[in-house]
Each structure stands twice: as structure tokens, then as C-alpha cells.
Amino acid sequence: MSRIRASFYDPTGARYGIPTFWWRGAPAGYATVRQLRAAGLRPGGQPVAAQVLWRGVGGTRVAYLYRVDAAKPKRTATPAQLRAIDRALTARRTCSTCREVRPYYIPRSLGECLTCSTA
Structure with missing residues (x-):
């Protein structure tokens, strides 16, 4: 058709x-x-x-x-905006329990990395 x-x-x-x-x-x-x-x-x-x-x-x-x-x-982000985005994304990968930066985003449902949640 x-x-x-x-x-x-x-x-x-x-x-x-x-x-x-x-x-x-x-x-x-x-x-x-x-x-x-x-x-x-x-x-x-x-x-x-x-x-x-x-x-x-x-x-x-x-x-x-x-x-x-x-x-x-297109507008480009300023260096300060890029730094803020980098810090925000790093915070999403940092475990609140062991304070290690993981290579994945921490699941919000767990609130901690997979290692800490199974221990």
C-alpha cells in the first residue's frame, strides 16, 4: 500500500x-x-x-x-557545563556504600553497586 x-x-x-x-x-x-x-x-x-x-x-x-x-x-556547551555534566555522570557511577567508581551506572532501585548489594 x-x-x-x-x-x-x-x-x-x-x-x-x-x-x-x-x-x-x-x-x-x-x-x-x-x-x-x-x-x-x-x-x-x-x-x-x-x-x-x-x-x-x-x-x-x-x-x-x-x-x-x-x-x-547548534549551540555548544561551555567548559563549565561540560565539567558539570562529567561530575554528574561520575556521581551516578559512584557507589554510596564503598565509594568506588564503577564502569556502570548504579541502579537506583538498589542504591549501591552490585557488589555491595549482594554482600
Whole structure:
């Protein structure tokens, strides 16, 4: 069964309010948030420029599209933010009982490493 639905094709936006395309039918120059992220970009506060509609599990699905030419570069974390993330992830691997840093995240259900929980 074809995924293309003529009822989802509205390039002027007369029916849905914004330009609407079918599955894999969007013209060049539009991208989803995931596609922008893969290209090192972000929407940057721009409004939704178009949408893609298709029939999926549970009904009609939608993916919002943004203009690539209006997208901005992804922001990078500052050195202080990277240090804070590193400390937070290290804390998740540190056992509260034996204070050893494990190569895995400590299960929250146990509250301690696997060695301490079995002892």
C-alpha cells in the first residue's frame, strides 16, 4: 500500500493553514528538527514553516518542518557545563556504600553497586 495520500498534499496551506506535504514529499529547503540536528543546526526560534502528514499507527501522524536557510548553528556547551555534566555522570557511577567508581551506572532501585548489594 502506498504511503502517499493526495489529501495530505496542500502546498499553499489553504486546507491545513500551513504548507502540507505527504510522506517524503517535502521540497528541498525544509527539514525536521532531527534532520537539522544531524546537519549541526537548530531551528533558532523560527516558526514552523510546513508539515508532513501521513497515516501511521494510531491515526494521522505529523512532522513539522523548518526552513534550512533560517536555521542557526547548534549551540555548544561551555567548559563549565561540560565539567558539570562529567561530575554528574561520575556521581551516578559512584557507589554510596564503598565509594568506588564503577564502569556502570548504579541502579537506583538498589542504591549501591552490585557488589555491595549482594554482600
